[in-house]
Amino acid sequence: MTSAFTQMDQAPTSRFHRKLLIACCGGPFLDGYIISLIGVALVGFAQEIPANPVETGLIGAASLIGIFFGAVVFGALTDKLGREKMYALDLAVLVIACLATAFVQDAWQLIILRFIIGLAIGADYPIATSMLTEFTPAKKRGFMIGLSGLAWAVGAMFAFVVGFVMVNLSGGHELWRWMLASGAFVGLVVVLLRRGIPESPRWLAGKGRYDEANEVLKQVYGPQVQLTAEDIAEIKQEQNGSFLRDLKEIATGGYLKRLVMCGLLYFAQITPQYALYTFGGVILAAAGIYGESSSTLGELLIAALFALGILPALKLIESWGRRPMTLVPFALMALALAGLGLWQDAPSWFIVGAFAFYAFVSGGPSVLEWIYPNELFPTRIRATAVGIAVGVSRIGAATGTYLLPIGLATIGLNGTLLIGAAVTVLAFFVCLAWAPETKGRTLAEASSLGSTTPTTAQKVSAS
Numbered sequence: 001m002t003s004a005f006t007q008m009d010q011a012p013t014s015r016f017h018r019k020l021l022i023a024c025c026g027g028p029f030l031d032g033y034i035i036s037l038i039g040v041a042l043v044g045f046a047q048e049i050p051a052n053p054v055e056t057g058l059i060g061a062a063s064l065i066g067i068f069f070g071a072v073v074f075g076a077l078t079d080k081l082g083r084e085k086m087y088a089l090d091l092a093v094l095v096i097a098c099l100a101t102a103f104v105q106d107a108w109q110l111i112i113l114r115f116i117i118g119l120a121i122g123a124d125y126p127i128a129t130s131m132l133t134e135f136t137p138a139k140k141r142g143f144m145i146g147l148s149g150l151a152w153a154v155g156a157m158f159a160f161v162v163g164f165v166m167v168n169l170s171g172g173h174e175l176w177r178w179m180l181a182s183g184a185f186v187g188l189v190v191v192l193l194r195r196g197i198p199e200s201p202r203w204l205a206g207k208g209r210y211d212e213a214n215e216v217l218k219q220v221y222g223p224q225v226q227l228t229a230e231d232i233a234e235i236k237q238e239q240n241g242s243f244l245r246d247l248k249e250i251a252t253g254g255y256l257k258r259l260v261m262c263g264l265l266y267f268a269q270i271t272p273q274y275a276l277y278t279f280g281g282v283i284l285a286a287a288g289i290y291g292e293s294s295s296t297l298g299e300l301l302i303a304a305l306f307a308l309g310i311l312p313a314l315k316l317i318e319s320w321g322r323r324p325m326t327l328v329p330f331a332l333m334a335l336a337l338a339g340l341g342l343w344q345d346a347p348s349w350f351i352v353g354a355f356a357f358y359a360f361v362s363g364g365p366s367v368l369e370w371i372y373p374n375e376l377f378p379t380r381i382r383a384t385a386v387g388i389a390v391g392v393s394r395i396g397a398a399t400g401t402y403l404l405p406i407g408l409a410t411i412g413l414n415g416t417l418l419i420g421a422a423v424t425v426l427a428f429f430v431c432l433a434w435a436p437e438t439k440g441r442t443l444a445e446a447s448s449l450g451s452t453t454p455t456t457a458q459k460v461s462a463s
Contacts, residue, residue: 002228003228003230003231004201004217004225004226004227004228004231005202005231005442005443005444006442007221007225008135008137008201008202008217008221008225009137009138009442009443010137010138010139011137011221012137013137013140014220016135016220017135017136017137017140017144019193019197020131020132020135020197021132021144021147022193023128023190023193023194023197024128024129024131024132024148025147025148025150025151026091026128026151026189026190026193026194027091027121027124027125027127027128027148027190028125028128028148028149028151028152028155028370029151029152029154029155029158029186029190030091030094030121030124030155030183030186030187030190031067031121031124031125031152031155032151032152032153032154032155032156032157032158032159032303033155033156033158033159033183033186034063034094034098034117034121034155034159034183035063035064035121035156035159036155036156036159036160036303037159037160037162037163037179037180037182037183038059038060038063038114038180039060039163040159040160040163040164040166040167040173040176040179041163041173041176041179041180042056042059042060042176043173043176044172044173044174044175044176044177044179045059045110045176047172047173048176049104049105049106049107050107051107052107055107055108055111056107058107058111059107059110059111059114062110062111062112062114062115062118063114063115063117063118063121064118064394065115065118065394066114066115066116066117066118066119066120066121066122067118067119067121067122067125067390067391067394068118068122068390068391068394068395069118069119069122069391070090070118070119070120070121070122070123070124070125071122071123071125071126071386071387071388071390071391071394072122072387072388072390072391073123073387074086074090074119074122074123074126074127074387075123075125075126075127075383075384075385075386075387075388075390075391076383076384076387078123078126078127078130078383078384078387079203079380079381079382079383079384082199082200082203082204082207083127083130083131083134083199083200083203083383086123086127090120090123090124090127091120091124091187091190091191091194092191093116093119093120094117094120094121094124094183094184094187095184095187095188095191096184097113097116097117097120098117098180098181098182098183098184098187099181099184100113101113101114101117101177101180101181101183102177102178102180102181103177117183122387122390122391122394125386125387125390126382126383126384126386126387126390127383128148129145129148129370129373129374129386130200130203130374130382130383130386131197131200132144132145132148132374133145133374133375133382133443134200134201134202134203134379134382134443135200135220138440138441138442138443139318139440140318141371141375141443142314142317142318142322142367142371142438142439143314143315143317143318145367145370145371145374145375146310146313146314146317146367146368146370146371147314147367148367148370149310149363149366149367149369149370150307150310150311150314150367152366153303153306153307153310153366154307156303156306157300157303157304157307160300160303161300162179162182163179164300166178166179198216198219198220199212199216200216200379201213201214201216201217201220202379202443203379204216205227205231205232205235206235206379206380208235210227210232213227214226214227255376255377255381255385255449257434258372258376258377258385258434258436259385259388259389260430260434261372261430261431261433261434261435262369262372262373262376262385262389263388263389263392263393264392264426264427264430264431265326265365265368265369265372265427265430265431265435266369266373266389266390266392266393267392267393267395267423267427268330268365268423268424268426268427269362269365269366269369269393269427270369270393270394271393271420271423272333272337272358272420272423272424273306273362302355302359305355305356305359305360306359306360306362306363306366308360308363309359309360309361309362309363309366310363310366310367311363312363313325313329313363313364313366313367314363314367316364317364317367317368317371317439318439321437321439322368322371322372322435322436322437322438322439323431323435323436323437325364325367325368326364326365326368326372326431326435327428327431327432327435328364329361329362329363329364329365330364330365330424330425330427330428330431331428332357332361333358333361333362333365333424334421334424334425334428336354336355336357336358336361337358337417337418337420337421337424338417338418338421339354340354340355340414340417341414341415341416341417341418341420341421342414342418343414344414365427369389369393372435372438373385373386373389373390374386375438375441375443375446375447376436376438376446376447377447378444378447378448379443379447382447
């Protein structure tokens, strides 16, 4: 009898997979939407509620700090308590917090609520992506997980569209409370989409709950797919240990290298990305486009270019492979940032072109920051590892958001961009040394510390 997990890896894409994909991508969509919309809403907030520069910086960074703690803490809890239990609870907290932001009367209230929203978003990263990874067929895994990156970019685009429409309808930023509350309505839709999604059978089997795992396998794949004696024997070997042993496994040896690689990949991709969103209005101004809504339009332009760059990357990660879609884009991204940093008083065509080029070629790292952390660690520690990688990335995003004005004031735009180029080059060399190729491999093979070359059977199943 064929292994149940092998049948899961080789199963055709079904209606269940499509529903799961939409439900799981709802979390990154919400992240992109809520994180991006605050930039538009803050203009109206500042006009109505006084806030000093420190408070304004904390409002922008609070959700990013919350994502760090949410991803790290709840990633570990997800590996212990299960994916399903946490699946809707985190977004329910997000919906309540988003609604509450519409009633704030002081800056500290918004800071606390944005931190809570960040906790919920951070918790959802390891929960949703682990769930999606553990159900997805091997030959579609990179594409389907990579769609999470596209969902984030589309969420950011949607935020700027909503902000632009509200600003133009009201003639200003008076509707900022409605902007902040709108995240609750989007979150409620995602919660409803997640109804009926069962627990991961890989996680259930890893906890010795074989009957429940078989029920889920029967529900999703049919009665012919059941755990075999070979599956159970392999699972029992992995069960021996404790939470401390799992943490030690992540923090030592080959998995530590993988964790550093995933964290730096995420850090190097997302830190300059947040800076680029900040420069949206500057880019349009350099191109000679001005107006009250130019900043919002500029941010929408950048978000659209990031989304467009993800589309070819989704295909190439399955045909070309994970490693080249990490290394080649990082080299091109560093080249674009270095060009912007080194060319003093560059003409507007070069500024716009270099920013657009950077945004477009970043599609590879944008999807691999979701794929690699989920593929490179076994089920028992997957959500923990994903949470740590996400947490590391948010250190960069929060630091970059808070220190960006200081960098512009002290070393200028060119110096700030050169720092971004240096971080990108560092990520290139770390990925060159430690990023494995996982294209066409089963989830068990991809997460193993053994050979990174697919077997003949895996090549056939992935073709």
